[in-house]
Each structure stands twice: as structure tokens, then as C-alpha cells.
Amino acid sequence: MTRTPFSQRRTEPYGPPALHRRLQAEQPVAHLDWTERGGDVWTIAKYEDVRAMLSDTRFSSDRSNPLHPGHQAYNPKSHQGRIIEMDPPAHSTQRGRVMGEFTVKKIAALRPSIEQIVDETIDAMIASGDRGDFVDLFSLPVPSTVIAKLLDVPEKDYDFFQDKAGVFADGTAPNEDRQQASMAIIDYIATLVDARIERPGDDIISRQLAAGASREEAIGLGHLLLIAGHETTSNMISLCVMVLLDRPELRRQLDEKPELIPGAVEELLRYFTIAETGGLRLAVEDLEVRGHTIPAGSVVYALTNTANRDPDVFPDPDRIDFTRGARNHVAFGFGPHQCLGQNVARLELVIVLEKLFARLPDLRLTAEVSELPFKEYSNFGIHELPVAW
Numbered sequence: 001m002t003r004t005p006f007s008q009r010r011t012e013p014y015g016p017p018a019l020h021r022r023l024q025a026e027q028p029v030a031h032l033d034w035t036e037r038g039g040d041v042w043t044i045a046k047y048e049d050v051r052a053m054l055s056d057t058r059f060s061s062d063r064s065n066p067l068h069p070g071h072q073a074y075n076p077k078s079h080q081g082r083i084i085e086m087d088p089p090a091h092s093t094q095r096g097r098v099m100g101e102f103t104v105k106k107i108a109a110l111r112p113s114i115e116q117i118v119d120e121t122i123d124a125m126i127a128s129g130d131r132g133d134f135v136d137l138f139s140l141p142v143p144s145t146v147i148a149k150l151l152d153v154p155e156k157d158y159d160f161f162q163d164k165a166g167v168f169a170d171g172t173a174p175n176e177d178r179q180q181a182s183m184a185i186i187d188y189i190a191t192l193v194d195a196r197i198e199r200p201g202d203d204i205i206s207r208q209l210a211a212g213a214s215r216e217e218a219i220g221l222g223h224l225l226l227i228a229g230h231e232t233t234s235n236m237i238s239l240c241v242m243v244l245l246d247r248p249e250l251r252r253q254l255d256e257k258p259e260l261i262p263g264a265v266e267e268l269l270r271y272f273t274i275a276e277t278g279g280l281r282l283a284v285e286d287l288e289v290r291g292h293t294i295p296a297g298s299v300v301y302a303l304t305n306t307a308n309r310d311p312d313v314f315p316d317p318d319r320i321d322f323t324r325g326a327r328n329h330v331a332f333g334f335g336p337h338q339c340l341g342q343n344v345a346r347l348e349l350v351i352v353l354e355k356l357f358a359r360l361p362d363l364r365l366t367a368e369v370s371e372l373p374f375k376e377y378s379n380f381g382i383h384e385l386p387v388a389w
């Protein structure tokens with residue numbers, strides 16, 4: 001039987017691919033040919049079905065299973081501690097152990113240090129001249145410094161940490177360089193963990209070790225926090241700034257009513273839904289969705305980007321409305337793997353929007369949005385955002 005070909009690629013920067021929208025309207029559960037990847041895929045496109053699927057661990061995240069669509073990225077050496085690629089019971093134990101570090105209250109206490117990081121990054125931008133690539137100057141360094149703070153990386157090592165994290169997150173860098181950067185980060189985190197085993201401090205890693213995490217689990221967790229929290233947040237910062245500079249009426253709303261900023265962050269998280277592959281799973285049993293039986297062993301893809309434009313949940317979904325109350329979006333996923341660092345990401349984005357335009361009122365794009373190089377791999381974003389200030 002010939003199946004319709006599926007593609008993950010976006011066809012325009014401001015929304016899900018046309019095919020995904022069509023699937024949502026006409027075939028909310030579809031069995032398609034995923035030629036780009038090789039093999040077939042079941043796609044789930046309606047918001048309610050996406051949430052139900054992501055809540056059900058029979059749609060497995062275990063990347064050590066060779067049938068899992070993320071198996072390529074699985075590395076037995078760094079697997080322990082990478083909760084994003086685990087199922088219960090290991091996932092529940094390890095997530096349960098670290099969850100308390102990411103509560104709203106704990107993260108809110110980071111506000112002064114994130115404000116300082118944002119201010120210092122703006123200072124460095126100003127010192128560098130009056131134009132440049134916003135991704136390099138701002139969007140990449142801010143989240144990597146925040147994670148360095150979270151992991152209590154000594155300040156003398158920030159440049160090293162930021163540099164390696166930047167290469168790893170740069171999709172245009174040669175693959176070999178990215179792999180080397182990733183290995184250097186793992187080695188670095190391993191020395192950090194060993195130092196904490198020797199002399200425990202008041203930081204996440206020391207607390208995880210004290211709560212029973214093994215050395216390898218602590219290394220895997222540290223590495224995962226960087227991978228999961230750096231490029232994602234960096235992309236969201238760039239996209240938020242891009243859309244606000246491109247659509248002055250949106251920026252004006254925030255200038256006039258800064259109290260709209262938290263709602264704007266939720267709405268833009270919904271609107272861009274950058275974690276393209278966050279909804280990939282493997283069915284480990286025959287599973288029923290909307291009357292379709294998805295056989296065990298199938299690759300299943302929750303189209304979170306399309307779910308976040310579901311008109312049954314978000315009326316007039318292509319309109320950016322800062323007062324919509326979009327916090328029920330699935331940009332951070334849903335269910336047991338829902339983003340552990342979401343409160344960190346939210347706080348960073350809020351502080352960036354509070355500070356950036358106040359400190360750089362003349363910030364402007366120096367290229368048309370249509371000319372920008374968009375990313376086409378696991379996280380949606382832009383490689384470069386030329387600006388002047």
C-alpha cells in the first residue's frame with residue numbers, strides 16, 4: 001500500500017508545515033511514509049490526543065531500544081542520568097530525585113543572578129560596537145551561563161563552558177567539532193562531579209549525589225541539563241526577539257504594558273513550539289488512538305507544534321494574542337517527561353523581554369525575516385539574527 005509521505009520540515013517560519021495542518025483537519029491519526037528518516041510513522045495531530053499519548057508511557061521514550069526513533073543519539077556511556085531517554089521505573093526514580101530543584105519557588109530565587117547575567121551580556125554587546133549577530137552575542141551565551149550557574153561551574157571556567165556549549169548548539173558547525181565539544185563538556189562535567197564527590201558543596205550535583213545518584217547518573221544529568229536547556233532556550237530568545245522586532249505593534253504592547261510579558265512568553269512558546277522532536281515515541285504494545293490500532297513496534301510522533309495550533313483549543317490559533325492565557329500549551333511537552341526546566345526557561349525569557357528593549361531601545365533587525373537562515377533539525381530556530389542597536 002502506498003502511504004502519503006511525511007516530512008518534519010517547516011515550510012514557513014511562522015507555523016507548522018502545511019501537511020501537518022492538513023493532517024489535523026482531515027486525518028488526526030495517520031499512518032505515513034517517513035522517507036526522510038526511512039520507514040513509516042504514525043502521526044497524532046489533535047491537542048487532546050497528543051496530551052493523552054504523551055501521558056501514556058506505553059509510548060516509550062527508551063532510546064536504548066534499537067527500534068526507538070531516537071536510538072541513533074543513544075550512547076550507553078552517557079545514558080545513565082539522561083532521564084529524557086528513559087521509561088519508568090528508572091525515569092520516575094531519577095526524575096523524582098531531582099524535581100525539587102526545579103520548583104517555581106526554587107527557580108524564582110535565581111532571578112537576581114539571571115538578571116545579572118542578562119545585564120552583563122547586554123553590557124558586552126554594547127562594548128562590542130553597534131551591530132552584530134544577536135544569536136552569537138546574546139541568545140547563546142545567556143542560557144549557557146544560566147546552566148553554568150545552576151551546576152555551580154566555577155566562574156574561571158565560564159568561557160570554556162560557554163565556548164563548548166556554543167559549538168555544540170551551532171547546527172552549522174561541522175559534525176566532528178560538535179561531537180568534540182560534546183565530549184569536552186561530558187569530560188568537564190565528570191571532573192565537576194568527581195570534585196563534588198571529594199568535597200560536597202551546596203549545589204544540584206552534590207545534592208543529587210547525597211540523595212543516592214551514582215557518579216554516572218550525576219554526569220548524565222549535568223550533561224542533559226545543558227543539552228536540553230541551552231539550545232532550546234537560545235532559540236526561543238532569538239525567535240521572540242525576531243518576531244517583536246519584525247512586528248512593531250507586538251513590541252509596542254509590551255512597552256506600554258510590561259505586565260503582559262509573562263503572558264507574551266507563554267503565547268510565543270505556543271506559537272513557535274520549537275522542540276520539533278520532543279513528541280517522538282515507540283509503541284511498545286498495540287495501542288488504540290481514535291479507533292486506530294497502532295501496532296507494537298511503531299514509531300509514533302505527537303505533532304506538538306500542530307497541537308498548539310488546534311483551533312478547538314486555541315481559537316484563531318495563528319494570531320499572536322498576549323492575553324490569550326496560553327499556559328496550557330504543549331511546547332514543554334506533557335505528562336511524565338514534561339520539561340523539567342520549564343520554570344528556568346520561562347524566567348529567562350521574561351527577564352530578557354523585561355530588560356532587552358528597555359536597555360537597547362533602538363534594537364532593530366538589519367535583515368528581512370524572509371532572508372534569515374532557519375534551522376531545520378531537532379529544534380526550530382534561527383542560525384543568525386543580524387541586528388543593530
Ligand code: HEM
Nearest residue numbers: 083084228229232233236275278332333337339340341345
Ligand atoms: C524554551 C526552552 C525549552 C523548551 C521549549 C523545552 C522543551 C522540552 C520538551 C518538549 C521536553 C519533553 C521531551 C519529551 O517529552 O521527550 C523537555 C524535557 C526536558 N527539558 Fe526542556 N525545554 C526548554 C528548556 C529547558 C531548560 C532551561 C532545561 C534545564 C535547565 C530543560 C531541561 C529539560 C529536561 C531535563 C527534560 C527531560 C525531562 C524528563 O524526561 O523527565 N529544558 N523540554
